[in-house]
Amino acid sequence: MHVRTLTGGLTAALLVSLSLTAGQAVAAPAATADASLAARVFTYDASGSAEFRSAVDRGAAIWNESVDAVELRPATTGQRANIRVLADNGWPRALPTTLGNGTVYIGRQAVDQGYDTIRISAHELGHILGLPDRKPGPCSSLMSGSTAGTACTNPYPNAAEKAEVEDNFGGLLVERAPAGRPEMIVD
Known part of the structure; x- marks a missing residue:
């Protein structure tokens, strides 16, 4: 059976990571969730x-x-x-x-x-x-x-x-x- 995924409409929660390099805080890019869509x-x-x-x-x-x-x-x-x-x-x-x-x-x-x-x-x-x-x-x-x-x-x-x-x-x-x-x- 195919993997049931919902694409294009949902965005995962924004993950923020701190970079210690140069003392700057850098936001990681938004991750897209491969959230399952129930048939x-x-x-x-x-x-x-x-x-x-x-x-x-x-x-x-x-x-x-x-x-x-x-x-x-x-x-x-x-x-x-x-x-x-x-x-x-x-x-x-x-x-x-x-x-x-x-x-x-x-x-x-x-x-x-x-x-x-x-x-x-x-x-x-x-x-x-x-x-x-x-x-x-x-x-x-x-x-x-x-x-x-x-x-x-x-x-x-x-x-x-x-x-x-x-x-x-x-x-x-x-x-x-x-x-x-x-x-x-x-x-």
Whole structure:
């Protein structure tokens, strides 16, 4: 996992050192702190994801490896999760409610057609993290979804997708709700 640091906005306390050379007091330059910035933690409940449980866990791990501002963790027993992940017989889709919250459906229809389960999981979690579909698109774009074809198994967000998630959550103090009512994103 990346080292989470906050740069540019914080300055360490000014350190003053006295130099005995020539009897002058000299102020040391301000030191910048590499203060750790805690990632926004969102929990997910994959208990309803059936045979896709390991793909969901891997999709979440990919996001954890890819961005610093967000961490996806499995919900503990009895804990209310930010993200529910369910398996069904339809097409994969996501229903974001607010940024970092919502429901993901891992649809068996796409899996039966040959689409990669880990790519599907990472893609749908990307919607919950605020990313739209980018269709048509190449395999190098996670959010190109099904338009990359069944041969595409790339489950990793590209640099632009990572940056967008970092922007969505970096320094975010309050939850932002999408404008209007929640919209189902069907891939």
